[in-house]
Amino acid sequence: MSDGELLVKEKEIVVPGEELARGLGFLPSKGTYRNGESIRANRLGLVEIDGKVIKLVSLSGCYLPKAGDVIITQVFDITFSGWRLDTATAYPAMLGMKDATSDYINRGADLTSYFKLGDYLVVKIINVTSQNLIDVTLKGPGLRKLQGGRIFKVNPNKVPRIIGKQGSMVSMIKLATNCKIIVGQNGLIWIEGTPQEEKVAVDTILMIEREAHKSGLTDRVKAYLEKETGKVIENNPPVQR
Amino acid sequence: MTYKKRLDGRAVDETRKISAKVGIIKNAQGSAVFQIGATTAIAAVYGPRELHPKFLQNPDTGVLRCNYNMMPFSGHGERVRPGQNRRAKEISMVTEQALAPALNLKNFPNAVVDVFIELPQTDAGTRCAGICAASMALADAGFEMKDLVVAIAVGRVDDHLVADLNYDEESYECDAGVADIPVAMLANSGEITLLQDDGDITAQQLKEALQLAKKVGKKIYEVQKQALKEKFTGEEK
Known part of the structure; x- marks a missing residue:
């Protein structure tokens, strides 16, 4: 019934701009876009076809922070109210005192007694803004400071x-x-x-x-x-x- | 009419031998080498990373920053001083503008993506080779791109319209002179993203030259496509 013509095979590697299908019988999904009659690739990736939906699985590219993800980070700065963490992306994450411990911490206390510069932490992302500012928490199963290894x-x-x-x-x-x-x-x-x-x-x-x-x-x-x-x-x- | 045949015996619409390879620099996010005749361009992509100084940041989108660099003994003449000069700055800028329409960095506000283009050996057509290499390197790095960018120099030598001028043609001496026109375009849509001209050309000839560029661009696109796919399929052996 579909009135479209598929131009690629499942699991084929395609390059940006490559035509994947022609006609209106197919739908563009992640990593693809429609340009008039044809569906084209938006990036380098592996084709995945699910019925009428065509999507690309990316093979390269950097990590995009997403709420709910567990990531490994390194403390690179300590502020008045928490720690700034290097996330191995272009954007630092912020770990507030409240999200780090349930201890009572006095105003102006030395935060290095909890985490020092260079410490590695397993944290969970709780929020990412449109400008990719990342808020993380240490409260949850498996989230902690890494020692050794x-x-x-x-x-x-x-x-x-x-x-x-x-x-x-x-x-x-x-x-x-x-x-x-x-x-x-x-x-x-x-x-x-x-x-x-x-x-x-x-x-x-x-x-x-x-x-x-x-x-x-x-x-x-x-x-x-x-x-x-x-x-x-x-x-x-x-x-x- | 002193110019009867091309100096290296090519047909007027024939390019020099083109080859390309992707993923040549392990530590870069993406990388590629593009060779056309004796001109070799290497492109490496790093980032996205935080952009400093801060006033250059754009909260709407990521910034593309290109750096074109000819190596000291890459050319025909004297030693070239590497690093920034007026010519390199201009070419870096037009390279950025040639690639920008294909690239979408909306996911990376306030960040920068660096593209370093190095030319170990040059024989004219360096900005075009640089753009071809950079476009492959950006695709290899996994950025969102609506199309690949192809670039080629076309031009007029005496009264012949030719594609892919080499250095001898570019500096050919005759009464009518030479026009050298680097063109970059999106491979599939044909949208032109770079058009410069060094030398006189009539409107009619320019139209014909652009048609020629389009035709040659298709061939370059096939080479780029092949190289990008080979990075993944080649390993299967």
Whole structure:
């Protein structure tokens, strides 16, 4: 019934301006736009077709802060009323005293007794304004100051693949390597374990980042982890948070 | 009518050999190299990041900042002083304006996206090569773009309209002189985003020259498209 002509295949990589479909039978979604008769790509990405809707999954690009996301940040400034955090984007986040602790803090108290410059914090975004001013909180499960371990950065577009469906991928890595892992939506990842275990975990995550757009990823990650750790990994590991 | 055949034997609408590659600089958000004949342009994109000094910030949208730089011994003549000079400033500015219509930075208010264009080797047509490389690098960096930008120099040597002038043609000496016209446009819509002219040309010839630019632009677009796709499909092997 559709009176449109599709010009690309599912999972095809397209470049900005490329024509994806012609006619009014298709609908433009994320990463695409309509120009007269045709639907064109708005960015570099992977085509995903869902019935009549065409959308693009981006392969590159920076993190856009969104309320509800858990991110890893670093304290780079301390103000009268809280801490300013580097979010690995163009915009700093603000952590107010009230969102950081339930302690009573005297006016003019030394805030470095809570968090010093350079400390890493796992925080949750509570609000983002139109000018991308970010408000964050430390109150919530799993939100805290990070001590020990190591931090590294990956492409934020690959974070969903690193976490996997309901956290399946990261749980598998945690179980296989005995590392504690926290993945921030902004692409910063914290890992703690023995040096050997940390290395396996980092290499695995970098492999996922490199190969995220190819199919059969879970099986390859499983094979890699089994080879590196010598453990047998069951197929549906219990999801742990 | 001293100019019968092109100096390097090309057809009038034939460009020099073009090649392109994307993702050549690992630490950049996006990067690309674009070669046309002996002219090589490398573009690297960094950002978005906070823009300083603060008065340059725009609360409505992100700012695109280009930096064009010819390397010291890249050209035919004397050593070029690298860094800012009047020519580099102008070209940086027209590059920004040529890319801006394709690019949407509305998601990044008060921030800046830096594009560094380096030219290790030049043989005329550098601003066009720079724009082609920068447009691929921005796409590689994942910014929202409604189209890719292609750029090519067309012009008149004596009484011939030609595409992609090299340095020998640009400096060809004859009574009628030479007109060198760099053109940039959006690849699919054909909207012109850069049009400069060095030399005399009639209105009729300019129209024909723009038609020629459009035709050649299509070929450049195919090269750019190929290069961008290869970055991802090439790894599968």
